[in-house]
Amino acid sequence: MSHAATNQPVLDPKLALPFPQAVLPVLRNPQLRKNVAHAIDVIQAKRARLVEEKPDWQELRSAAAAIRMHTLENLGSYLEQFEANCTARGGIVHWAADAEEARRIILELLREENASEVIKIKTMTSAEIQLNPFLQASGINAYETDLAEIILQLGEGEPSHIVVPALHVNRSQVREIFARRMGLKDLSDDPKELTNAARNYLRQKFLKIPTAISGANFLIAETGSIGVVESEGNGRMCLTLPRTMITLAGVEKVLPRFQDLEVMLQLLARNATGERMNPYTSLWTGVTPGDGPQRFHVVLLDNERSSILARNKERQTLKCIRCGACMNACPVYRQVGGHAYGSVYPGPIGSILTPQLMQMHYAKTLPYASSLCGACYEACPTKINIPEVLLDLRAQVTNIERKQFSRVLDPMYLGLRIANLIFSRAWMFHAAQFFGRFGLGIFTRKDGWVHSLPSVGGEWTQTRDLRGFPSQTFHGWWAARGAKPNKEAK
């Protein structure tokens, strides 16, 4: 059964529909749009208050941007430093070139543990490498412990946001999922009852399953430590109860010094969820005898990050600390939520990250999924100039597509080529205006407006009229006015 037939979101860029088509079922789903817009507005209002109370907000952003860029420019040496310090403290570091290798390493580690089940701290990187379905196919059940991830896992849904993955689901939908999957017929949609149900469900997993997988918000090169921030404490449980912990992290997650957390932690929670400090910040270093997991592995994932790093303009993509603020600020995301992006990384950051992770072979419509309004850049804690990268990726897509035979008569490509010719000579521009007036005149009604156009123009007139050509251009008026001296001018 195809995804188009079921309207089920597909978060695999290789299979996902182009963005303009993927949004259609969402735009016809008022409930989902209301859920998204409401959740976004709540977060945005909280964030605005907390950003306001920091007089040094812009300085913090500049500091974070500088730290992240410095790290990326020296990534190799910081990663080696991290590996050495983590290893010295009893951790085992593995390097994975791509998603397949990361999955294989993790599966081997789990097989060594004889694990048939594993508990997980929320990690987008594991979603990036599609770890859960892979483990399931290999006979290992992975249980999410983050509340939102539980909702999605039990409801067989997909994440639509990197920080608040179930933001598209409302309370009564959560009740339905929990009642059905936990066998709780009398469950109400009271938040307290819902969290209690999740707590009971989780407690059994925590007490029973001795193996855990986490992501990482930060890797500290100087100490070999790992940092995870979260709201609910489920991560803390995964970090204390199990015997074995496997952490999966993208290579870009490293920070040079422990001290750098001072900047990052001030920005991250404020920008992500509108909290002064996230409720749980866990930092751990290797293995501590008698305390926490006694076997500790870190899998460092490249998966195209090196090739992004190598590109001057796009390198800044890797400064991202996954706060999700660009999604919350994005007027496109606010209308359509995350699923239409066809990737575990939606929104503005997803629109630049996903196509690059796919080496521009897939997700080629994502760089165009933006009105270039710049709200994402303004919200970004590490000052990633997302509009600039979007433009650069658009140029890459255009350079690929314009060579394709199938695009020769594509109205957008043809139109822009002709427009370029026209704009290169004033007389051609003026001739085009002259003929354009006749052309558009055919479609102009008696009221002087165009209500319906063919081809690309029809995309405009689906919801908007267009005023017909005026009888005189500005330059025509100026010429007719003559080079008469301006009497009042000094």
Added chain:
Amino acid sequence: MRASLFITCYNDTLYPETGRAVVSLLERLGVELEFHPKQTCCGQMHANTGFRGEAFSQAKRFVRLYQDAENVVIPSSSCVSMIREQYPRLFEEMGNEELRQQFAALSPRVYELSEFIIDRLGVEDVGAYFPHRVTYHASCHSLRGIHLGDRPFRLLGKVRGMKLIPLPHLDRCCGFGGTFSVKNGEVSSAMLTVKLQDVLATGAEYCTGPDNSCLMHMGGAMHRLYADMKTIHMAEILASTQESPAEATL
């Protein structure tokens, strides 16, 4: 003071009344205007759609045409934003050091209309009269691209007879985004609906702004929906006087 008017391709073609208003406004303020007949487009449409090479040739044209101008005035924050933000990158990308330097010298003399009036002429009260209820839509490029700040409000606040009604969610995009409005026509329309809810709820007679592009987008939907509101470029309000009222009101 002399200034050269870059009217922009779509104002020249579709909104000549905005250009005429700029001329009458600036001449009233004592500016000696020139208009270079060879001007066409700043290249934004091409740059934003991924046609870098084509955008580069428009950018080159702009620099060649205006490098000797005392001031360049542009009644579009979006085109100014393209010129200021993207030209240096384009010239660097194409490895054209000569153009990059020529542009660096020209760039400080390129003004959006309200910048020119406030920063260069030092005027806030332009002597306009516009007896209507008006709401102001700040285009994204005016806010986050060239940071116009409160300049448009300082000018509009001095217009006699006019009631300026604040627009909620001023920083939210109307969904135009150039070719975005046709490449992602449905999402663009959804964004427009949300924006129009705010705009129409102001009860204003006119929605104004620094860019005819956003106004074409919102005005096109207002016309489609038989809404009781029209759009009008900020320049036309500022040019309007008791003796010669804005063309849109006639």
